[in-house]
Amino acid sequence: MSFASFEHLQTSKETLDTKGPLALIFVEDEVEINSTLRHHIALGFKQVVAFMPKGFKMHYELEEDILRVDMENTTGQAMIDMVNKVAQAVPGAWIYYCFNAEYLMYPFCESRTVGELLSFHNEERRRGMLSYVVDLYASDLATHKDAVSIENALIDKTGYYALGRNDPDNHNHPKERQLNFYGGLRWRFEEHVPKDKRKIDRISIFKATPGVSLRDDFTLTDEEFNTFACEWHNNITAAVCSFRTAKALKTNPGSTFDIPSFKWHNSVPFEWHSRQLLELGLMEPGQWF
Structure with missing residues (x-):
């Protein structure tokens, strides 16, 4: 599932799992995107959310298992702010965050x-x-x-x-x-x-x-x-x-x-x-x- 923004995700039918655990993957470049997503799916996270620029691609087989949110700047303070925004939306849920190739x-x-x-x-x-x-x-x-x-x-x-x-x-x-x-x-x-x-x-x-x-x-x-x-x-x-x-x-x-x-x-x-x-x-x- 793809969303134009985090606000779009929040207002859609495919809402965040408020019980978690959630994995937030911030994609900085096109290195090992698919392996990063597959690894965290395999660990058993209830939802894996990929924040990534619109031009980046993931394998089509992952599209059903990943909540993809368009985000052009996925580093620095923008990344910190997004983690905190997600945390505010799912109080009580466990949250994990990392970057691609992690x-x-x-x-x-x-x-x-x-x-x-x-x-x-x-x-x-x-x-x-x-x-x-x-x-x-x-x-x-x-x-x-x-x-x-x-x-x-x-x-x-x-x-x-x-x-x-x-x-x-x-x-x-x-x-x-x-x-x-x-x-x-x-x-x-x-x-x-x-x-x-x-x-x-x-x-x-x-x-x-x-x-x-x-x-x-x-x-x-x-x-x-x-x-x-x-x-x-x-x-x-x-x-x-x-x-x-x-x-x-x-x-x-x-x-x-x-x-x-x-x-x-x-x-x-x-x-x-x-x-x-x-x-x-x-x-x-x-x-x-």
């Missing part, structure tokens, strides 16, 4: 749906889920000039770290149960990445709540949503496996000629399985068994 994975996602995951997380009285944006990149940049290859993707097996997140409203004391996470290509090629864009943590899944909105650093205005664990024990975290940084570094004229390859001694093939991410410590099962 793939959500969570512990045991091969056998458990995202609905089961979020039902459990809800029972834990959690309303936000921390995710790490884990960089993927093609093994051969001569063949894959945009650094994107599903079949030959690599991942960094080490080089991730966390620092305390200081609270400017509390004399810069560290915020409780919050950390800034770094690593991957944004760390290895930090000279090409603005300082305020180097974090790899996102609250990419949250429960739409009146009065709570997404900020431009991918955190929520209610600080409890931004914590990695509750006060009693660790909670589930997820991973958003993403070609987005690699793609940007190789298509940006200011960095592409400085990067002949993303491979280094800690590169390993990406297995497209949650077990690998768990073993590398890139997500946490918490009490989720």
